[in-house]
Structure formats: structure tokens, C-alpha cells
Amino acid sequence: MILYGFPLSPFVRKVLIAIKEKGIEARMVPSNPNQPDEAFLRASPFRKIPAIEDGDFRLADSTAIVAYLDAKFPEPALIPAEPEARGRAVWFEEVVDTILIPAGAPIVVNRFLKPVIFKTEGDEEAARAGEEAILKPLDYLESVLSTGGWLAGDYSVGDLSLASSAKTLGYAGWTIDADRHPSLANWYARVCDRPAWQLAAEQEAAVFASLGG
Numbered sequence: 001m002i003l004y005g006f007p008l009s010p011f012v013r014k015v016l017i018a019i020k021e022k023g024i025e026a027r028m029v030p031s032n033p034n035q036p037d038e039a040f041l042r043a044s045p046f047r048k049i050p051a052i053e054d055g056d057f058r059l060a061d062s063t064a065i066v067a068y069l070d071a072k073f074p075e076p077a078l079i080p081a082e083p084e085a086r087g088r089a090v091w092f093e094e095v096v097d098t099i100l101i102p103a104g105a106p107i108v109v110n111r112f113l114k115p116v117i118f119k120t121e122g123d124e125e126a127a128r129a130g131e132e133a134i135l136k137p138l139d140y141l142e143s144v145l146s147t148g149g150w151l152a153g154d155y156s157v158g159d160l161s162l163a164s165s166a167k168t169l170g171y172a173g174w175t176i177d178a179d180r181h182p183s184l185a186n187w188y189a190r191v192c193d194r195p196a197w198q199l200a201a202e203q204e205a206a207v208f209a210s211l212g213g
């Protein structure tokens with residue numbers, strides 16, 4: 001399997017971790033949405049990362065890809081079968097992908113992408129507004145997470161999505177505030193201990209270092 005993308009993206013990491021959790025053989029082909037090559041465009045018609053190619057099957061969008069992977073490689077399940085748990089796992093994935101990530105984007109753009117990658121000045125006011133904006137979804141997620149548990153019962157795509165966004169925010173110097181969000185801080189430490197996350201973190205550290213980070 002080929003995964004098109006860039007590992008520091010939260011959406012790409014979500015798929016990469018799903019691949020590692022399931023032990024799927026895959027290689028990442030670095031892909032830049034602003035300079036798409038033909039193979040990447042065939043898999044991702046709207047130039048978004050991630051996308052995959054599995055034989056002659058191509059698919060873009062992290063949510064669609066994880067749904068495909070979970071159906072084709074069922075163990076370990078990342079989308080629960082039980083109806084309520086299934087709905088909640090996808091709900092938490094969407095809370096992160098459509099509310100938390102857009103709210104936190106100014107933090108990543110202005111404290112990481114601009115200064116570290118593009119060597120331009122970030123807008124600190126916009127970054128601070130992002131820090132404020134992510135408190136609402138984080139307060140909500142803290143309120144639904146039981147101590148020692150996962151978001152939707154068993155470890156699922158909801159956890160994958162949230163932890164992946166926390167990891168990307170980490171490149172901008174952001175960390176979970178354990179005083180305000182103690183269950184989330186404990187949960188994130190448990191996610192990062194998982195072998196799939198440690199494997200991905202090693203690969204990512206090499207990419208980060210190659211960027212001069």
C-alpha cells in the first residue's frame with residue numbers, strides 16, 4: 001500500500017497510525033498538495049493529504065481511508081461494531097477534525113509552520129486566539145473522558161484523531177494543561193506509550209530533524 005502525505009499533518013498521521021496499529025505493509029510517498037504529481041492527483045482529486053493507493057484502488061480523506069482500512073483489516077478494530085460506540089467513535093473523530101483542528105490551526109501555522117518551516121514571522125495574536133478557541137472542544141472532551149479510559153469505550157479512531165492533533169500542536173510548543181484537563185493529559189500519555197505511536201514518533205522525529213526543527 002502507498003500512503004501519500006507528509007507525516008506532520010494530523011490527518012496523515014491518523015492514517016499512518018491506523019496502518020501501524022493493524023500491521024499493514026505500506027510505504028509513505030512524500031506529497032505536497034501545492035506541487036502535486038500525477039500519481040498523487042489520481043488518488044486525491046482535490047489535492048488533499050492523505051491519500052492511499054492499494055493495488056488499483058485509490059482513496060483520499062483520512063476518515064474515508066480509516067473506514068476502508070478497518071473493513072479490509074478488521075483487527076484490531078478502530079471503529080467499534082456496537083452501534084452506540086460506533087457512533088461515538090466517529091463523533092469524536094469529527095469533533096477533532098472539524099472543530100478542534102480548525103480552531104487550533106492558527107497555533108500551528110504561526111508558531112510552527114511559518115517560523116520553523118517557511119522561515120517567516122508568525123502572528124502571535126492569532127496563535128493566542130487559537131489557544132483560547134481550542135479550550136471549548138478540549139473542555140468538552142475532558143468532560144466525556146473517564147479517568148484511565150478511551151473516548152468511545154475501547155481505543156478507537158476517535159482517540160487516534162485527537163492524539164494526532166495533539167501531536168501536531170506539540171510542534172508549536174503546545175501541551176495539554178494537566179491542571180485544567182487532567183484526564184486528557186493522562187490519556188495522551190497512555191496513547192503515546194502504544195507501540196504504533198512510538199514507531200511513528202521515531203519516523204517523525206527524523207522528518208522533523210531533516211526540516212531543521
Ligand SMILES: N[C@@H](CCC(=O)N[C@@H](CS)C(=O)NCC(=O)O)C(=O)O
Nearest residue numbers: 009011033047048049050061062063
Ligand atoms: N478531511 C480531510 C482533510 C485533509 C486536509 O485538509 N489536509 C491538509 C493537510 S493537513 C491539506 O491537504 N491541505 C492542502 C490544501 O487544502 O490544499 C481528511 O480528513 O483527510
